[in-house]
Amino acid sequence: MTESPATVHHVTVDYEWALEGKPPGSYNDYEVLEHSGGLGLEIFDEIRSRYTTGATGDQPQVTIAFVGTRQGGQKLYYIVLALQNEWSGHRDGTNRKIYYTRWFYVPYDQIAGHRVSYEALYDAFKDLGDERPPRVAVRADANLPSETFEDAISAAGLLMTGEPVCVVGAEQVPMVKRLRFIDEVASLLPYGMRARLAAATWVSATAGHRIRLSFAPHAPDGTHKVVWARGAPIPPAERTATAYVEQLTHRRVPLEELVERLAQKTTELPFRDKGPHIALVLLGECAVPAAKNHAVAGPSSADADEPAAGGDAPTQILESPPKGAGQTVAMPRPPTTLGGLIISFRKAVDPAEISEGLRVLLAAADTDEGRRQLQKALRTWDCFEAVIRRHPSADRLYEELAEAAFAHDIYQNEIADELLRTRAIPKPFKAALRAMRGEDPGPGWKRMLPRKGKRHIYGGSALVVGGVLLMITSLNFFSGPDLPVAPPAGSAPAGVAFVPQQVVIQADEPDQYLAHVYAQLLRNLGHRADVQDVGPLDPARPQIVITTDSAPYPRHEPLMTAQSKSTLVFDADEIPADRVESVLKEAKLTVEVGTDFPDEAKLKAEFGELPLKRKPISQIVEDIKGGEVALAILPSGRAEIAPPYQESPLLDGLLPPRTVQVLSSGLPAGTEANLEGVAERVAEKWRTDPGGADQPETAAKFADSIMPAVEPPSTPPATPVTTIKDADGFTVPTGVLVFVGAVLILIIGVVALVWSPARVPDEPW
């Protein structure tokens, strides 16, 4: 697959890991040599024993397993991936080669709903080696199959018997292709079955293993045999399996749609007991057109994809409407895309329709991508105020909406900030956002304070904060410079020490915003990063180059490619479309352009002294929303460009698309994977709003929002001495600034406490 990183959606996941092997020269058997600190050794040891395949030799193999753990009272499933048979380069005490098995545990709930394939997990982990970043980016939205294969259908059906399935005749098939087959089979099952699926690209035929779907030279007794590329008959007595194959074969929706819907069925589902029966019912729901079954638009809770008890046949009856609606609502076939659901919801009129439409919409948006889309829609449509206000319980609906859109991403979210600032946004929605941010003080404790309590709190807080800062900086002064400090012995969890690397980032002037974004992303991944404005790059150093011409960097790896196109936007109420060119030539109206707009010279050459006004894109957008600007040049395709504003192709020839490439060299594989994982979001941000005057700050804020800083799991990296560069190039130690800040805060605190109440009017409660 050769898709550019910018078009591939990734999901960044946490993981735990363990390394199985032997110390060189050991006389003992294989054991867990190292592991991460998130799970105990007993779990890693149990899982490696339970899912041993007996497959030996030097051919790489992959085993997939699962484990359910209880953490903080909650059950948490992991998908486990074992990369086997990597020769360590060492031999044991009896001269046998020592092979490593690398185990990776990915929280199931972080990949469920993203259609992450096993192959994508394998790709994310296969090259990590001993370098293990805290998170990795995993390719989401696995390719949807356009055709079915007899053996995959047979295997999926036979799994419904509850007995193991073994594929034979695939000795010559490459390992990755066998892994892909496991993905094909799994894609024909409800996604939740992955939380209970053990599969392997190779097992020993004579081994007593617990692998449910395997490849082997022979299928042992008690195992269903599927012949590679030839399928297998389903035993007639196996009624669930027969019915499952029947449903798959005679589905009434395209295969792509079926697989996409099955991927939404993310509740964990076993292969035993009632599991196959439930799977069959879920398949029945997915295999018929959605008009017969609108529940496939997405479950509203973790259990919502469980079918009703006792339902053998595919569900054909629409769900009951909410209480009080009074009658069954015959809904037309609902749209399958989130965009379609949004359009549909905006047309809802009566309360029942609004409730139901919102329920379906929120369920469908229950993915990272869906939430991002929903957030944008909230900004564009003023939180659907025009629709929701018609509902008698509008406040509750706003709370649900805010919760669904922002619960996972409430802090440092630019859209949430914007919504809070926008006057048109309904107050209950804003209140819900503030409550989620912990900003809602609640009436209780405020009223318990005296009327001047707030002033006391502010003053007291300032004194405490200032005092603490002063203490810290004083201690630093007395303890000398900020040298790296080793953690106390034994304090670091088991694992490999994470060594921060200094990465240099170089970009042309127009792409400084991107450079600062990448600098912050690298810092958040535990590296040190500097944006270098001039001078040649040292090829030996880890680096990122942001350029429009990749030719001088043939050995660099592409991290992101994005194309930005600017377009002319005009107010059609004010300027008729056929008059736009002449208005520009008259050069009387001011055209608002972004702060980084690079083509001013071209415009002036064409239109003489056309007055331009540089503003951050976000402000231009505000102006457009407020109808305060007649002409503007904006990145094309922005959602805010709505009537009466229109896009004009007039300047398309003058403002060619600009393609920028982000290239890297010398970065660890894990870091590259992480950066690739957020490439799409960075590209989107760069296309639509490439920063402003305060580039480093906004860039850092954006980078934090898409990839928050995560502390390395083991020994903390040495803290570098941070400095702030002033205009003349002098450096001021951070400690001095903090010291000065602390003194100022102390002064403010004292003033707040002693100032005459008459001069500090209390805000109304």
Place this chain on the structure above:
Amino acid sequence: MAETPRHHIAMWGAPGSGKTTLLAALSVALNRRDDDWKIVGQNPESSAYLTDMTSALTSGKEFPEASTALETYQWALIGPGPTGLFRRQRTSTMIGLTMVDAPGGHFAPSKGRTGGAEERQEELMANLTQSRGIVFLFDPIREFEVGDAYDHLHGPLNRLAEKMLEADQFENGKLPHNIAVCITKFDDPRVLQTAQKQRLLSPDLDDKHQFPRVAVEDARELFRELSRVSATGSAEMVMNALDKFFHRDRIRFYVTSSIGFYLDQQTETFDWNDYLNLVPDEADKAALRIRGPVYPINVVEPMLWLGECLAKQGRSR
């Protein structure tokens, strides 16, 4: 073919003691014999193992990879029928064997009550309680260097006794198993020379290659002698533990080598000056390779003895 009674035989020994190699050499060993005994797989995967291992040892001159899971092979030993003055000649004897090869780590003392150790113990006990024949491998080289044979015996043995007692399977105060104790790596000079110094070698007049051998009745003595050079001194307790838990007449010692001694293909006779069959690999100095053809010593005998014992006892396990 009428269904043959099956006899479960479990391999028992520390990691690297030679369990898997001994099984791999079984087919070659039978083919080297001049009698009618042969081994046949009773399902495709068990047949494939015999073929693959024979090929690896003879053509590839490679040791098999150590087992990492509990491997189970269904084989049949087929040989001549019993003869006797008053016994009618039967066409053949067939002993169905279910051989179970557990990774040596399963027998290791656990470093803690981890879930993995529990899983492995349960798996092992299910196998051992089902078996009535055990091939216990004692690796004198490992014992000299590490000295942990007893560590790999007493823990599982106590658990086995506990399970068997619970199931009321003790016979006259002892476990009902037959146990073949195989002293492995007889081809190693340190083992061969110990046997020679103790005058425990006895010629086999029927052997055209004149390989040195230790007779079954002398093997126990060699075991005792080798136990004295144990790195930890605990090997002597192995013999005592075996005698305490198993009936004396159901224990038999064998001195074995899965690859045997090197044989000059011109003279076809064992040469005391050139018998090493395990030499450094020229391509990879860190590795060892099998130098010439393999002539397994006492590899078939323990299996036949166990098979015959179990067949006589009429246990179809």
